[in-house]
Amino acid sequence: METRNINPWKWQDTRSYSQAVEVKNVESTLYCSGQAAIDANGISSNEDMKSQLILALQNLEQVIQEAGYECKGIVRLNIYTTSTAELWPHFDIFQNWIAKYGIKQATTLLEVKSLFETLKVEFEATVVK
Known part of the structure; x- marks a missing residue:
């Protein structure tokens, strides 16, 4: 597999994504379906944004690994949140996770009215190998 990141500008680099990935x-x-803060028993989290962000990333990582892929193969990662204002103070958790795997993905961040039950953040990924 061969990837090429297309970034006509530099500003996206500080936000941990690429404008396009070939x-x-x-x-x-x-x-991957949207992965959120749902435990192994199917119970949605009632925790704060930080806790939900961490669990959602752990769940995404588990799905990818159990499928026989690697997180570094993520080429598209959409983020859905019920509150960007609540997400921003914890965005470094996401950025550190991206850096840990050397991911250079295309991303869309959307604030939505609601997610399933009590969920606050959800990640939808496309992974290649």
């Missing part, structure tokens, strides 16, 4: 010679592609 992928060639892909062996396979994994499309």
Whole structure:
């Protein structure tokens, strides 16, 4: 697999994403459903944004690994949140997670009216190898 990041500007670098990602010679592609702060028993979290952000990233990582892929293969990562104001103070958790795996993904961040039950943040990924 070969990837190329397209960034006509530099400002997106501080926000931990790329404007576009081109992928060639892909062996396979994994499309992940939105991963949120739901425990192994299917119970949605009632915790604060920081706790939900951490669990949602852990769940995304688990799905990707159990499918036989690696997080560094994420090429698209959409973020849905019920409050960008609550998310921003903890955005470094997301950025550190991205840096940990060397991910250079295209991203869209959307504030939505609500997510399932009590959830505050959800990640939807496309992963290649």
